[in-house]
Every structure is written in structure tokens, then in C-alpha cells.
Amino acid sequence: MAQAMKIAIVDDEQDMRQSISQWLALSGYDTETFASAEDALKALGPDYPGIVISDIKMPGMDGMQFLKKLMGSDSSLPVIMITGHGDVPMAVEAMRVGAFDFLEKPFNPDRMSELAKRATGARRLTLDTRALRRELSDGGQIMKKLIGTSPVMDRLREDILDLGQADGHVLIDGETGTGKTLVAHALHAVGSRAGKKFVLVSCAALEEEALAKRLFGPMQPEDSMLPAVEEARGGTLVLEDVEALSEPLQAKLLSFINEQGIPGETRIIAISNLQEAGKTSEDVLRADLFYRLAALRITVPPLRQRGEDILTLFTRLSEQFSEEYGCDAPQVTAQEAAQLLQAPWPGNVRQLINVAERAVLQSRRGSGTIASLLMSDHEDMQPVVTTEGKPLKEYVEAFERMLIDNTMRRHKGSIASVMDELCLPRRTLNEKMAKYGLQRSDYLG
Incomplete structure (x- = not known):
């Protein structure tokens, strides 16, 4: 179930704290109030399950100093700043430092509720993503997701533990819906690269040009991510539906693998979905690439x-x-x-x-x-x-x-x-x- 979002209200004026708290409580939020930034910092950790609404002008530590402290602890924490009339330049500076948005006094309570809704939604997404990443980097937790006591599942878990410690590239095959991507996560989580990047690319989801760009670049200045081979450097690069790679992209992938040497800096896990089609990845991949990717191999058992x-x-x-x-x-x-x-x-x-x-x-x-x-x-x-x-x-x-x-x-x-x-x-x-x-x-x- 989704975690309940809190709203921390920081203002040295008691009436302002109470009025904001009461309004947001009527909107269904769980609020807590602080009379100073110093008091708030004692309660707001890097994984605070909510957002912050803070006045800018406060005695002692002011709102800008407070904001910088919060951003230093958790740069993804949404902070809504309350500014006085005419303090727009200060609000702009707050946004540059990392504030989520600002409210200018006297503000519309409905506007505050709308901002709180957007900010808590963003915070929930951030915390859910962090929790998922922690879970996927925890070998013990992810192995528990491989439920079952059947001999084939016992063997699968043993293979994951063995191959997870190896350096070679891995080919995972099996029928659709068997959990091959979960096995890829598990291989990463139990191995020496567990704390490094895990980058997953679906080769069947992108057109040829877009896939080439996503895998190898070049990226445009406005792009927010690196090419996958750079993003995953030192970690694990997972290629879902590897059989969808064209001949030119197979050649580029082989060159990348050869340039890395043995053992490679980046581990590649290739996932094939060809089993039910009566073919294998060996039938559609060039032989030299197939044997490099299939240095180690796991077949995920069908449910039946x-x-x-x-x-x-x-x-x-x-x-x-x-x-x-x-x-x-x-x-x-x-x-x-x-x-x-x-x-x-x-x-x-x-x-x-x-x-x-x-x-x-x-x-x-x-x-x-x-x-x-x-x-x-x-x-x-x-x-x-x-x-x-x-x-x-x-x-x-x-x-x-x-x-x-x-x-x-x-x-x-x-x-x-x-x-x-x-x-x-x-x-x-x-x-x-x-x-x-x-x-x-x-x-x-």
C-alpha cells in the first residue's frame, strides 16, 4: 500500500503555522509544524515521507539557509517556499537552489493545496523508486521473490548464486512470462556489481535509429541520459529481446564487448524470448556475438x-x-x-x-x-x-x-x-x- 505523505510546515509565526496546517488537514494531509528551521532539521531526514512548506524570512536560520541544508541532505525533497510581497527575486533564487515552487503572500489556499498535491505526488514517486532500487540491490530480498520449492526452482537459485559471482556475460532464455528480467535483477544483486548501475534496455521497444542512439549514442545536448553502454559502465547492462538487434547493431555490440577485454568492465546480460517460436538466439544472432553473450547461460523453467x-x-x-x-x-x-x-x-x-x-x-x-x-x-x-x-x-x-x-x-x-x-x-x-x-x-x- 502507498505510504501516507506528510507535510512539514516551518514558520516562526504560530498563527500562520496553524492556519496552513488546518487547511491542509481539511484536504486530507498529515501535517506537523515547526517554529524554527533548526527544530525542523532535527526531524527531517533524507528519506522524509513527505514535503516541506517553509517561510523564507525567519529569525535564526532563514528559509534560504534551511533550503540549502535540506537540498544537501536530500536534493529530491520537494520544498515549497512562502515569500512576502515583492520578494520574487528571492523566490527565483530559491528555485535555483532547488525549491519545488513558491507561494507569494497573501496566497490562495486552493493554490497551496494544488502545489501540495503535485509535490506529494512527486515525493511518493521518488520514495517508491528508491525503495525499489534498494530492494533490487538487496540480493537476499530479490532471491525471496523467486518463490518455490520445486527442484527446478532450487536449481535456478543455485545457478543465480553461482553465475552471479562470475564475470562472464550471461544469456537468459525461456518462455515469455517466466520472470527472466527478475532473474537478471537477481544476478546483478548477488554479484560483485550489486552497488553499481543496473541499466535495462528493451531492444524490441525502439526503432532501429532510436535503439542505436540509446545504446551507443551520440546523445544530443538536450538529452538527460548517457548512452546505455556509458551509463552502465562498471555495472550491468541488460538487453531484453536481444534477438531484435539488427546486424549493424550486433556488430557494434560485438565491438564494444571486444574493446572491453576479458573480464569486461561492464557485464552484459542478454535476455532472449525466442523459445516459444521454435528458434533460439543462436539462430538469429551472429555466431561470434552469440558465443560471447552465452559464455554463461540460464534457462528459466516454464510454470507448468x-x-x-x-x-x-x-x-x-x-x-x-x-x-x-x-x-x-x-x-x-x-x-x-x-x-x-x-x-x-x-x-x-x-x-x-x-x-x-x-x-x-x-x-x-x-x-x-x-x-x-x-x-x-x-x-x-x-x-x-x-x-x-x-x-x-x-x-x-x-x-x-x-x-x-x-x-x-x-x-x-x-x-x-x-x-x-x-x-x-x-x-x-x-x-x-x-x-x-x-x-x-x-x-x-
Whole structure:
């Protein structure tokens, strides 16, 4: 859920502080007031979850000094300055230093609310981006996103940890929607370049000329970014849909790789989406480039090979969507669990996300079933549960594990509540949790 935005109001005049605070509170903002810049600085850290509205003329540390201190601590913090009539030159200087905008006394309260709305929106985006970058640079956190206990996922995590420590370029292939970009983030996060730049370019999203410029330049004076090969220097450059590179761009990329030598200063991770087309990147890339990019290789497994991970993922996703939409997560029947396991999932995890969201929306309306969603996605799928391809025992065990996992999660690890709901004696519940690798400590809180 989005973080609530605060507004820090800094003014030496009590009446002004109170009137601004009251007006913004009526607009739905969480406000806090400070009588001096010195007091405010003690409370405003570099990740302050909000914005600042400050008078320019104050005793002690004035607004300009205060602004410079704030910009030195967090240059992205939106600060709205309040100026007296005729202080426009000072307001212009404040904007040059880094102020978000200014209000001239006497100001229109509606104008202040509009500025606050724009500033808090910008702040939320900044903080969300920072949080994402921290998460993507935290190897432990991002590895947790690779959910599943199936043998193919255990092997994938081992490959990421092994290859993450290597210096060679990496080729990631696999079907669409399997999470190849997430694997690229994980490779960067667990390796020696974790603190360096991670630059991602979608080769299929740009026309030839625009792609060449984005990758290699030259950039125009008005452009706000460097060419990708320069921006990623010393870090990781990820090329999504690498098969979309034309022959001339493949030649330029090969020259860039050769110029770097071995090991390269910049690591390249190439992502290929050709598997479902019956081709491989080896078929469409020039041989010398392919062998340089595929020095190390990871194939991300399709969802249909991940067994009961499908049920675990569906549970996590439906819980997230139910929280977002403010309703209960749908309860999966044994028949629906079997059909989730049997579905061909041509869209893989991306498709599972869509099914989970639609299931939650159906549940909120009180109509529809998970089976009906699967049937609409797969016209050739039969509504009758069969055991073709897997022993019945595997379906039963997968459903049993999901049921215990969901119940433990819902009751936050209360063994007594789980025993009561599932009508299981303590010893039987303990045995089944041990069998399925479920630990009470994972559900507490």
C-alpha cells in the first residue's frame, strides 16, 4: 500500500503555522509544524515521507539557509517556499537552489493545496523508486521473490548464486512470462556489481535509429541520459529481446564487448524470448556475438514444470490482490487446485498473475470460480479433473500442503486455530507440516 505523505510546515509565526496546517488537514494531509528551521532539521531526514512548506524570512536560520541544508541532505525533497510581497527575486533564487515552487503572500489556499498535491505526488514517486532500487540491490530480498520449492526452482537459485559471482556475460532464455528480467535483477544483486548501475534496455521497444542512439549514442545536448553502454559502465547492462538487434547493431555490440577485454568492465546480460517460436538466439544472432553473450547461460523453467509452486504462487498473489481490493482471498477447492496444476500456462507467471487478480475480483462480486477462469483461458481444458500425467497422490499432497499453508497464514501461526479449523490432532498437524517443510515461525505476526 502507498505510504501516507506528510507535510512539514516551518514558520516562526504560530498563527500562520496553524492556519496552513488546518487547511491542509481539511484536504486530507498529515501535517506537523515547526517554529524554527533548526527544530525542523532535527526531524527531517533524507528519506522524509513527505514535503516541506517553509517561510523564507525567519529569525535564526532563514528559509534560504534551511533550503540549502535540506537540498544537501536530500536534493529530491520537494520544498515549497512562502515569500512576502515583492520578494520574487528571492523566490527565483530559491528555485535555483532547488525549491519545488513558491507561494507569494497573501496566497490562495486552493493554490497551496494544488502545489501540495503535485509535490506529494512527486515525493511518493521518488520514495517508491528508491525503495525499489534498494530492494533490487538487496540480493537476499530479490532471491525471496523467486518463490518455490520445486527442484527446478532450487536449481535456478543455485545457478543465480553461482553465475552471479562470475564475470562472464550471461544469456537468459525461456518462455515469455517466466520472470527472466527478475532473474537478471537477481544476478546483478548477488554479484560483485550489486552497488553499481543496473541499466535495462528493451531492444524490441525502439526503432532501429532510436535503439542505436540509446545504446551507443551520440546523445544530443538536450538529452538527460548517457548512452546505455556509458551509463552502465562498471555495472550491468541488460538487453531484453536481444534477438531484435539488427546486424549493424550486433556488430557494434560485438565491438564494444571486444574493446572491453576479458573480464569486461561492464557485464552484459542478454535476455532472449525466442523459445516459444521454435528458434533460439543462436539462430538469429551472429555466431561470434552469440558465443560471447552465452559464455554463461540460464534457462528459466516454464510454470507448468514447477509443480505445487503453482499453488504457492497463486496463494501469495491472491492474498496481495485481496489486500489491494479490500476483500477476502478466494478459497481454492480441491478440483480447482488440480486444474491449476494441470493448466498448460502458455503465459507462465504473467498469466498466473492475471488469473489470480481476476479470481479476487470474482470473489469480491460473489460470483464465478477459478475453474471458469482457467476454462476461459484454455478452451481445450476439460472441466473434469483427471490424473493424466501425474499420480493422484501428487495432486492430493499439493492440495493438502496448500490448505495447511493457507490456514496457517490466515491464523498467523496459531496452531490451536489451525487444528480446530482443519479438525486435525496436534501430532498429525506436526507430521504434515514437517512432511511439507512448513514451519510455524514463518507465519508468526
